[in-house]
Amino acid sequence: MHHDNPKDDPIIRVDHLISHYGESKILDDVSFQVAPGEIFLVIGGSGCGKTTLLKHMTGLLSPTSGAIYSGDQDIADLSEEARAKMQQGIGIAFQSGGLFNSMTVGENVALPLREYRQVDARLIPAIVRMKLSLVGLADAENRLPDALSGGMKKRAGLARALAADPPIVFFDEPSAGLDPIMGAGLDDLVLELRRLLGVTFVIVTHELDSIRKIADRILMLDRGQVLFEGTVAEAESSGIERVQQFFERRPDTYIAQRNL
Amino acid sequence: MTLLRIECPPDLNLETGRTLFDGESFATVRAGDECLIDLSQTREMDPHGGAWLIRLAEAVRLRKGTIRWEGESGQVADLMSLIEPGLIDEPPPPAREPGYIENLGGTTIAVIQEGREMMSLFVDVIYWTFLAPFEGRGFRWAHFYDEVHDMGARAVRITFLMNFLLGLTIAMLSAAQMRTFGLSIFVAQLIVIGFARELAAIMTAVVVSARTGAAITAEMATMVVQEEVDALRGMGLNTSQFLIAPKLLALIVVLPCLTAIGMVAGILGGLCWGVWVLGFRPEIWLNETLAAAQWTDISQGLLKSLFFAITIVLIGSHNGLRVTGGSRGVGQMTTRAVVMDIFMIIVIDMVFATFFYFTVG
Numbered sequence: 198m199h200h201d202n203p204k205d206d207p208i209i210r211v212d213h214l215i216s217h218y219g220e221s222k223i224l225d226d227v228s229f230q231v232a233p234g235e236i237f238l239v240i241g242g243s244g245c246g247k248t249t250l251l252k253h254m255t256g257l258l259s260p261t262s263g264a265i266y267s268g269d270q271d272i273a274d275l276s277e278e279a280r281a282k283m284q285q286g287i288g289i290a291f292q293s294g295g296l297f298n299s300m301t302v303g304e305n306v307a308l309p310l311r312e313y314r315q316v317d318a319r320l321i322p323a324i325v326r327m328k329l330s331l332v333g334l335a336d337a338e339n340r341l342p343d344a345l346s347g348g349m350k351k352r353a354g355l356a357r358a359l360a361a362d363p364p365i366v367f368f369d370e371p372s373a374g375l376d377p378i379m380g381a382g383l384d385d386l387v388l389e390l391r392r393l394l395g396v397t398f399v400i401v402t403h404e405l406d407s408i409r410k411i412a413d414r415i416l417m418l419d420r421g422q423v424l425f426e427g428t429v430a431e432a433e434s435s436g437i438e439r440v441q442q443f444f445e446r447r448p449d450t451y452i453a454q455r456n457l
Numbered sequence: 458m459t460l461l462r463i464e465c466p467p468d469l470n471l472e473t474g475r476t477l478f479d480g481e482s483f484a485t486v487r488a489g490d491e492c493l494i495d496l497s498q499t500r501e502m503d504p505h506g507g508a509w510l511i512r513l514a515e516a517v518r519l520r521k522g523t524i525r526w527e528g529e530s531g532q533v534a535d536l537m538s539l540i541e542p543g544l545i546d547e548p549p550p551p552a553r554e555p556g557y558i559e560n561l562g563g564t565t566i567a568v569i570q571e572g573r574e575m576m577s578l579f580v581d582v583i584y585w586t587f588l589a590p591f592e593g594r595g596f597r598w599a600h601f602y603d604e605v606h607d608m609g610a611r612a613v614r615i616t617f618l619m620n621f622l623l624g625l626t627i628a629m630l631s632a633a634q635m636r637t638f639g640l641s642i643f644v645a646q647l648i649v650i651g652f653a654r655e656l657a658a659i660m661t662a663v664v665v666s667a668r669t670g671a672a673i674t675a676e677m678a679t680m681v682v683q684e685e686v687d688a689l690r691g692m693g694l695n696t697s698q699f700l701i702a703p704k705l706l707a708l709i710v711v712l713p714c715l716t717a718i719g720m721v722a723g724i725l726g727g728l729c730w731g732v733w734v735l736g737f738r739p740e741i742w743l744n745e746t747l748a749a750a751q752w753t754d755i756s757q758g759l760l761k762s763l764f765f766a767i768t769i770v771l772i773g774s775h776n777g778l779r780v781t782g783g784s785r786g787v788g789q790m791t792t793r794a795v796v797m798d799i800f801m802i803i804v805i806d807m808v809f810a811t812f813f814y815f816t817v818g
Binding site for chain 1: 595680683684685687688689690691692693694695
């Protein structure tokens, strides 16, 4: 990992975040920070609040209380315009791709470039081709999202997230529902992008193989609370029962305990 | 407190389980009693047998007794530990029905909240449609042209047909009344005034709300469900600007045109009845029609259609954006949007009619 400054300020910092959906508390006092160039994984069982946390970090939801700092700005405090500006500087790849079905894959990737108007319009097709090649979809440029498989949609979504070269990319469940080969391919891609471009990744996942392979640090959530924060090695030797259970793939039910 | 021992048969299955339960061995259980299920004889047990045991445990719990078991071994022991939560835990209580007052309060809050959401969407959309383009903040013209074609050009036939048939029907009904006074020719005037002021605008708006309004909701809702709206917002792009503004401008342009076509179609419908059935010469009927056609009446209809256009787009996108719950939600929201559309169209129409009654007359 290379940094310009060894004592980097966090690229994003979550401070005592509390979030409700209706009356139920989804996130309960969550705090952590992500350093630039880090591959930071948010892990935990289904329904523990991972995706909600990601939506908060990208400004798609507003917290009940607490703050999320990007630099020294709380993104919940930003005006609509300033938040849009902030969002133009991040990439989000959604679980199901989130591609616009009315546009081709290439147009999807080009959309942020055209809308932000930061690059020469003549360069856009080349950038689109490059990003699609990065994710191995160079030949799908003119196809509609409907015609893609689930894994291809995910990768196209990642290409779109990378389109404007954001310093930080949020990725929701990259390998869920993918075959092992494609899942491993995405892991490699994340590592390469970090190595080559210094991209920071915040990734929500519950795939153990992927966690062991790419994580610099992990944050483990359980029913909306932080159970653990640290490296994978630290997690596996943490002695926290729920954490151990997750890494050893031990289920809750009786069958598992009997088979020990 | 007494101890009641229930002995289980060697093979606990659907039949033997039923016998065990129907024997009502638990009938003597009183509050605080303990019921001991003896499984020492049982060598085999299947899921149905287990279900009967859970049923038995429930019956004992109802009598405020407790349940315990012993003597299980081998396969029976394994199965017993799997179903243990069902035997010991109380079943979860059914969801509580809210009371009348609670319902009333909940509904009131929901309505206020929805009104507020809709108001802010309205302001936002109006800004992005009419003001932002002049500030150089971009308007998606390509999308606008597509929508004009889709909402307008492709709706001409159905709008024409519906209004034509309505014109025919109105002529038929009123002619039956007028004829008794020998005033059939006044049907021509009636049709003109009716279609110019009311019928064309309403009928066209209803057709468009069922066609375009439903399509807007379904499209938006699907986009929400498939994370497309999140993706858009996540890129820092505004949904009102990107998705709704082109539709609003398109319908504002298109709906008055369709209404005008509706007026012509309705008058033609009346003319057909007048000429073919009532036996008037076409030029006489047309003269009557033209004489009765007032610009004030026509402009009333066209003005109303502008408000209908705003209503249809706003209600359509509002309902689409607040969808929850996957494909079922999409269907529910689409239905809701069309019902709200038609209701609001009638309400707006009534407001206008009242206003014009007291001003223009």
